[in-house]
Amino acid sequence: MADVFLFDTSVYLSYIRRKEHSDLVDRAIENGRVVLSSVVAMELYAGSRSAAEKRLLNQFVASMKRISAYETPKEDDWARGGILVERFTRFRGHVQLRYYFRDILVVLAAVNRGAVLVSSNAHIVNWGNLLKRQGKTLRLKILRER
Numbered sequence: 001m002a003d004v005f006l007f008d009t010s011v012y013l014s015y016i017r018r019k020e021h022s023d024l025v026d027r028a029i030e031n032g033r034v035v036l037s038s039v040v041a042m043e044l045y046a047g048s049r050s051a052a053e054k055r056l057l058n059q060f061v062a063s064m065k066r067i068s069a070y071e072t073p074k075e076d077d078w079a080r081g082g083i084l085v086e087r088f089t090r091f092r093g094h095v096q097l098r099y100y101f102r103d104i105l106v107v108l109a110a111v112n113r114g115a116v117l118v119s120s121n122a123h124i125v126n127w128g129n130l131l132k133r134q135g136k137t138l139r140l141k142i143l144r145e146r
Contacts, residue, residue, distance in 0.1 A: 003139075006035045006071070006115040008106050009043040011143060014120065016053075021143055024118070036064040037109040038072040039102050071109040080108060080134075087130050103127065111136050118143060 005028045007015075014020035028034045041061050048054045064070040081104040088095050107127045110117035116139040117124065128138035 002031070002033055004033045004035055004113065004115040005141075006037055006106070006110040006113065006117050007040070008037075008103075008117065008119040008121065008124075009040050009047075010120040011118050012040065012044055013047065014143075021118075024143075032067065032069075034064070035069045035071050035109070035113050035115045036061065037106045038070060039105045039109065041070075043102065071113055073105045073108065074112060077105060077108045077112070081105060083134075084127060084130050087133065088126065091130075092126070100127075107131070107138055110140075111138055115139070116141055120144065 005024075007025060007028075011021055011025065015022060015025045041057070044057055045054065048057060061070065081101060084104055085095060085100065103121070103124060104127055107117060107124060109115075111131065118141045120143045122142055124138075124140060125142070128140050131138050
């Protein structure tokens with residue numbers, strides 16, 4: 001079975017603004033192998049630069065919802081995210097939740113869907129390592145910015 005991909009905001013921004021990673025993103029979208037996190041959609045809306053970008057995003061979000069490829073945080077994800085932050089703090093030192101809670105929710109969305117999380121943020125590996133301790137597996141692909 002072919003992998004399903006959940007691209008994080010960093011990948012979409014590189015794709016939209018600089019056409020980076022277009023091979024991977026275009027191929028995944030064309031083959032219907034993409035899941036969109038509502039958290040990523042929120043960040044993309046927040047960073048949209050024009051009415052035209054917002055319209056395109058509206059169309060993309062609507063199409064993801066139509067094909068049931070739109071993943072929103074589950075009720076338990078909020079508590080699971082808090083547990084991950086607590087464990088991170090215990091093993092690595094203090095972390096400010098406001099900087100990481102969106103990343104954690106995107107990570108949990110990928111785990112919930114069994115999707116490969118594609119990111120250019122190497123620090124995501126830390127959350128995957130903590131999930132392993134909980135018996136969960138984060139399938140992760142880290143891309144380099146060009």
